Amino acid sequence: LHSRVVEGAYVAAAPTLREGVEVEVVGATELAAVVAGSRVAAVVVVVAVVAHLVAVVAALALSPHQQQQQQQQQQQQQQQQQQQVQQQQQRMEQQWQQQQQQQQQQQQQQQQEVQQ
Numbered sequence: 001l002h003s004r005v006v007e008g009a010y011v012a013a014a015p016t017l018r019e020g021v022e023v024e025v026v027g028a029t030e031l032a033a034v035v036a037g038s039r040v041a042a043v044v045v046v047v048a049v050v051a052h053l054v055a056v057v058a059a060l061a062l063s064p065h066q067q068q069q070q071q072q073q074q075q076q077q078q079q080q081q082q083q084q085v086q087q088q089q090q091r092m093e094q095q096w097q098q099q100q101q102q103q104q105q106q107q108q109q110q111q112q113e114v115q116q
Contacts, residue, residue, distance in 0.1 A: 062070065 059067075
């Protein structure tokens with residue numbers, strides 16, 4: 001039953017609003033199929049919807065200054081994530097170049113040995 005609920009409705013709620021609250025509820029037809037004959041599934045869906053509403057109300061309750069701060073934090077986090085991705089890409093490129101150089105050196109050594 002639990003696996004059916006998870007397949008039907010994906011719910012992810014962050015512990016605090018500042019970290020962002022994401023609640024994703026699948027289309028009504030899919031939910032209806034999952035919820036059919038299952039009170040537990042219905043409760044999960046209701047909890048998900050309530051969590052989403054609480055997040056929306058809490059976001060509205062923030063002052064404009066707090067909203068600005070929240071946006072700035074999110075932008076900073078995005079920038080940091082982008083930097084991390086770029087650094088990883090650079091590392092991967094460096095590793096690839098090193099591997100290419102090593103392969104070339106090995107090939108040169110093998111050719112020299114064959115010539116000798």
